[in-house]
Amino acid sequence: MINKVVKNVEDALQGVQSGMTLMLGGFGLCGIPENSISQLEKLGVTDLTCISNNAGVDNFGLGLLLQKRQIKKMISSYVGENDEFERQMLSGELEVDLIPQGTLAERCRATGAGIPAFYTPAGYGTEVAEGKETREFNGKMYVLEHAFTPDYAFVKAWKGDTAGNLIFKGTARNFNPLMAMAGKITVAEVEELVPAGELDPNQIHTSGIFVQRIFQGKDYEKRIEQRTVTPKS
Amino acid sequence: MALDKIGIAKRIAQELRDGWYVNLGIGIPTLVANYIPNGIDVEFQSENGLLGMGPFPIEGEEDADLINAGKQTVTILDGGSLFDSANSFAMIRGQHVQLTVLGAMEVAENGDIANWKIPGKMVKGMGGAMDLVASAENIIVAMMHTNKHGKSKLLKKCSLPLTGVGCVKKIVSNLAVLEVTENGFKLLERAPGVSVEEIKNATEGKLIIEGDIPEMTIN
Numbered sequence: 001m002i003n004k005v006v007k008n009v010e011d012a013l014q015g016v017q018s019g020m021t022l023m024l025g026g027f028g029l030c031g032i033p034e035n036s037i038s039q040l041e042k043l044g045v046t047d048l049t050c051i052s053n054n055a056g057v058d059n060f061g062l063g064l065l066l067q068k069r070q071i072k073k074m075i076s077s078y079v080g081e082n083d084e085f086e087r088q089m090l091s092g093e094l095e096v097d098l099i100p101q102g103t104l105a106e107r108c109r110a111t112g113a114g115i116p117a118f119y120t121p122a123g124y125g126t127e128v129a130e131g132k133e134t135r136e137f138n139g140k141m142y143v144l145e146h147a148f149t150p151d152y153a154f155v156k157a158w159k160g161d162t163a164g165n166l167i168f169k170g171t172a173r174n175f176n177p178l179m180a181m182a183g184k185i186t187v188a189e190v191e192e193l194v195p196a197g198e199l200d201p202n203q204i205h206t207s208g209i210f211v212q213r214i215f216q217g218k219d220y221e222k223r224i225e226q227r228t229v230t231p232k233s
Numbered sequence: 234m235a236l237d238k239i240g241i242a243k244r245i246a247q248e249l250r251d252g253w254y255v256n257l258g259i260g261i262p263t264l265v266a267n268y269i270p271n272g273i274d275v276e277f278q279s280e281n282g283l284l285g286m287g288p289f290p291i292e293g294e295e296d297a298d299l300i301n302a303g304k305q306t307v308t309i310l311d312g313g314s315l316f317d318s319a320n321s322f323a324m325i326r327g328q329h330v331q332l333t334v335l336g337a338m339e340v341a342e343n344g345d346i347a348n349w350k351i352p353g354k355m356v357k358g359m360g361g362a363m364d365l366v367a368s369a370e371n372i373i374v375a376m377m378h379t380n381k382h383g384k385s386k387l388l389k390k391c392s393l394p395l396t397g398v399g400c401v402k403k404i405v406s407n408l409a410v411l412e413v414t415e416n417g418f419k420l421l422e423r424a425p426g427v428s429v430e431e432i433k434n435a436t437e438g439k440l441i442i443e444g445d446i447p448e449m450t451i452n
Contacts, residue, residue, distance in 0.1 A: 030304070079356075098356070174318050229294075
């Protein structure tokens with residue numbers, strides 16, 4: 001087995017430089033690569049283009065990098081929970097490309113699957129389609145959307161093995177498997193790293209071929225954005 | 234009496250049919266799940282990667298790894314499944330989901346919908362709304378008929394940036410149930426105690442009134 005393990009987050013982020021385009025998995029704060037984000041903050045790299053469904057909250061997730069002005073451009077589908085983000089965007093300090101969530105997911109998938117572009121109906125007739133090629137198929141209009149060109153992808157999984165195979169838990173899967181496919185260098189951080197052979201191959205969500213570096217993550221906060229409960233009766 | 238949010242949710246729940254997969258948007262649409270008519274089975278799809286979404290967890294059993302598209306903690310029912318975001322939108326674009334219920338800031342008489350952006354003021358993003366409205370066979374909008382200044386939200390033409398074109402099929406507002414037809418908003422039902430005149434006054438777009446308009450039944 002090819003061994004993908006690096007010993008810590010410092011080694012995992014070797015080579016990350018200012019000006020790069022990064023993909024970061026997660027939906028809201030669910031399934032975000034917490035350790036890699038902390039390390040990006042520590043490295044102090046700037047002028048980053050970040051592709052991520054959301055932009056974290058003010059003091060957690062990508063919000064940490066926004067506060068330090070490390071992000072030049074965000075490519076996301078929804079950025080509603082972050083006041084600092086909204087401030088930087090409305091003042092023009094931050095470039096923002098808002099794209100439909102399904103288009104974002106498919107663009108990530110296409111990137112890793114060797115598909116340079118594809119047609120989708122999402123956004124046709126709206127400002128999202130402005131300047132883009134459109135085409136009719138079977139009487140319906142579609143918009144041409146392109147793959148991305150990320151330098152690194154940072155994903156978070158529940159379990160991983162030394163060969164880079166990953167298993168996600170619950171809805172923490174979201175964009176992680178798609179971004180894992182897309183990174184020129186994909187860095188996976190996992191809650192539990194086990195020797196190759198311990199995970200059931202039938203249960204693997206992302207094959208190790210898509211992962212270049214894997215490390216045992218630590219100190220996961222796993223914050224909940226909206227704690228909604230049914231009271232105990 | 235105009236309907237409150239729960240009334241709107243209850244009326245929309247009457248549109249559910251046995252065997253449907255349904256995507257509910259944030260806000261009033263989420264409430265629809267609480268009023269599924271007896272004797273039918275539906276499954277709720279949450280576009281962040283969950284099918285078979287259940288109620289909020291019992292206090293103390295919240296799982297940070299199990300949320301809905303509104304980032305609320307939820308549960309998964311027996312027979313539910315989990316998937317990535319590309320698969321989730323394959324379900325949506327591929328029309329495997331029978332009904333989408335979402336909110337709107339404006340709807341036009343031709344079925345255009347605006348619900349994601351107020352230029353210069355509110356820019357939160359469209360999330361999955363553009364994919365949903367571009368693909369769903371059946372879209373019901375849950376909304377207030379007028380804004381807080383009393384201005385109609387059912388318009389000749391949307392003034393805000395569009396989410397989708399010509400896609401809304403039905404509207405359940407606090408005042409009425411309307412079908413979006415080629416010729417405009419066709420009034421189907423009135424909220425209990427609301428007159429046709431009131432609905433007319435609250436609708437800027439073309440309103441089609443044919444015969445007696447029945448009052449809706451809400452349990």
